[in-house]
Amino acid sequence: MLNMEDKIKIFKALGNETRFKIFKNIFTGGYACSIDDSQPKDDIIAQATCVTSIAEQFDFALPTISRHLKEMKDAKIITMTKSKNKIYIEPNIKTMKEIAECFGKLVEEYESGVVYQFDNTKR
Amino acid sequence: MLNMEDKIKIFKALGNETRFKIFKNIFTGGYACSIDDSQPKDDIIAQATCVTSIAEQFDFALPTISRHLKEMKDAKIITMTKSKNKIYIEPNIKTMKEIAECFGKLVEEYESGVVYQFDNTKR
DNA sequence: CTTTTTATTAGCAAATAAGCTAAATAGCTT
């Protein structure tokens, strides 16, 4: 379960143009691996799933992209898995689900007239 | 429909501790007005819905809260409605719905094996 | 065992954000 601090980190991670685009890129450009389980990890198309290949698609230096990815990993919106000397990046679906649920409940309970605790951890 | 820029603004707005808490406060502390339509706007309990009363619940100066609220309004996550000389604040449910839908679809289409465009506006 | 590939860390500069106080604006109330 995501607490308030977790949620703030997630929003901060997505609230920056570069990171938003990286995130979008991870979803659209390179996750054949995660979608097709029959495809072994080693067959991942490096072009789209490791730090360098993501960086290639942006006009920023590699360390800049690396730092953004670290922040996104810390926010738990992506996962980074080391295999050989590469790091494979995938969206963190568990977190996406929790965020979707958070907003979904918010709307639902608001509309049914129940006061919903947007973040129900202590303030 | 929210475009990429809109979404980034929304996440940025919620990706700050103070604003997140303000948003939470608007949901939990003061929206009797929005939930009960039979209650006329004029009967809004000021304690929870105008700028000053929100500011009272935080250890920041009024102009600081005012600026945060402006940013949240610009991000379309709240609405600010002037009535007499007060401004009544409510969550923007339309935006919440769109965000919930955005993440919901993301998860759904990811799980069904379809490549989902997290943000389907031009890059 | 040296070189190449892949990625991170360190340290810096520039830009942006977040807070403050003081001043201004705008609409009541008397």
Add this chain to the structure above:
DNA sequence: AAGCTATTTAGCTTATTTGCTAATAAAAAG
């Protein structure tokens, strides 16, 4: 009109963020 009440704007300081290059680390390839 004078004085409240509610809110925003302006201008400033400090902190954080975002980018860079150079240096480092760790594994793979030759």
